[in-house]
Amino acid sequence: MKRSLAGRLLLWLAPLGVVAIALPLALQAWLADVWLSGVIAAAILLPLAVWVLRQALAPLNSLFRALSGAVNSYRDGEFNFGVHWDGNDELHDLVVSHEQLGQVLRDQRQGLAQRELLLDSMVQHSPVAMLLLAPGGDGGLRVVFANLAARALLHGGKRMDGQRLESLLQQAQPELVEALERGGDSLFVVPASEEGGEEQIYHLARRRFQLNGRPQELLQLWRLTSELRRQEVQTWKKVIRVISHELNNALAPIASLAHSGGELVRRGRHDPLEHVFATIEERARHLEEFIRGYARFAKLPQPQKQAVEWAGFLRGLQQQIGFTIEGQAQDTHSRIDPAQFGQALLNLVKNAHESGGDPAQVTVRVLPLHGQVRIEVLDRGAGMNQAVLQNALVPFYSTKRNGTGLGLALTREIIEAHDGRIALHNREGGGLCVTLHLPGS
Missing domain, CATH: 1.10.287 (Helix Hairpins)
Structure with missing residues (x-):
């Protein structure tokens, strides 16, 4: 049967109440002095009341200390602490709820531990070399974590936790050190270490973030040699098929x-x-x-750049193929290789003439924009569907019966060699817009 906490306390206080009533009456009958009887009764009852209250509250105080200790254990990450209560009252319900909370925390902790083990196993056995770095007390970077691939690459398979990055890089490949000094993501090539070996190609990725209020940096090194070799073989197969x-x-x-x-x-x-x-x-x-x-x-050579005014440059191209000049070509300059860039623009204008639209509407527009120069080649032809737009810049891809698939690919190579970029999109009302972004002079 469930008992209340109030009933438990009443069992202790009821006898004390009986003694508090009977003792003064007995003393008064014996001593025949009311004041003296009251003083003696108070001297006896007060210590007795304190003792009774202590005895009544002792189990409660013990329970509260146990609960407080359990909470402190949870705060410290220890979830194996349990609390027991014999009574069948409100405090029993509190202890049961506390035990249920502890079980939930234990289950969550176990789940987290299992996930951490799984994640650690995946990271440790990943072919990607991973280094987690944090600033040390001496101002340099120290290794917080390194997986097996990073240990094999930088330290002969030995642990590196706590070591300075600078001392580790003294034994690393110069190409890796140079890539780290450049900052940011990069590709680098490590020459073959022995005769008959092959060079290794790596991709370095760097990410900075805050962990527990401290700056951290994650280095990831992908060995791309095998994947690039597979891609190279696929590319050669495609080239051979096209040439054949x-x-x-x-x-x-x-x-x-x-x-x-x-x-x-x-x-x-x-x-x-x-x-x-x-x-x-x-x-x-x-x-x-x-x-x-x-x-x-x-065999596209490196561009021999020189300052060019776009108005005069485009007028020279107009002598070879017809198009209209729009925008702000006058007094807009860029540093380009005139021969290579002329070939790229002629390819684009020729494609615009072959798009099926009115040749008189083929336009080259020049716009200075935020320190860059934007060149647009516009036509009113049939445009491109989504599949063609996605593959138009891929080498050997062509929708023309006798096309080689190299015109736009060569144009892209020229634009990127000038530190620019190229994009294609369909125009509203029909036609295509080829956009070139180049650094301004």
Whole structure:
């Protein structure tokens, strides 16, 4: 049966109340002096009341100390502390609730520990080398955490916790040290350490954040050699397929026409030979232009930059292909390689003429913008669907029947060699806009 805390206290205080009433009456009958009886009764009852209250509250005080100790244990991260109460009252309900809270905390702590073990296992066995750094007392960076890949890369597999980064880098590859000194994310190549080996390509990523109020820096090193080799093989396969397809398309008609020409000569029919030779020449020229396009893409030299005013530069290009100049080309300058950039713009304007729109609406617009120069090549052709927009700048991708897929790719190489970037999007009302962003002079 459930008892209340008030009933528990009443069991202790009821006898004290009986004694408090009976003792003065007994003393008064014995001593026949009211005041003396009251003083003696008070002298006896007060210590007795204190003793009774202490005895009644002793279990409660013990329980409160146990609960306080359990809370302190939870605060310190220790959840194996338990509290027991024999009574069946309100305090029993409090203890049960406290035990349930402790069980929830224990379950959560166990779940966190298991997740931490899983995360630590994943991080430790990750092929990505990870270093967590924090400022040390001497002002330098010290290693807070390093996984197995980082230990193998920088310290021969030995632990590095607490060591100074500077001392570790004294044994590291110079290319890694140079990449760290540059700051930010970067790619670097470590030459082969022995004859017959292969160079290793790494990507360095750096992230800074606050942890427990202290600045931290996470270094991640990805070894990209295998992945880049796989991508290189896939690229070469694609190149070989494209070249093989183009060579077959050119050589098969040439071989057939050469055979037909020989038959005509044997039969003494010379009139059709002019058409045969003209067709062979056309296919050979196409093949020559195809090979030349690959050579330009593969051997693009470093741009020889010089200051150019866009108005005069564009007027020179207008002599080769027609387009309209808009914007603020006058008095707008950039440092570019005139030959390379002229080739890039001619490619874009030629594509605009072949887009199916009115050639008279092909426009080149120049706009100075926040220290940069923005060049737009505009047309009113059919535009591009989403799939073509996503792949238009990829080498060897072409929607033209006889296209090599190198025009826009070569243009992109030229723009990026000038520290710029290129983007394509469809215009409202139809047509395409090719946007080039270049640093201003």
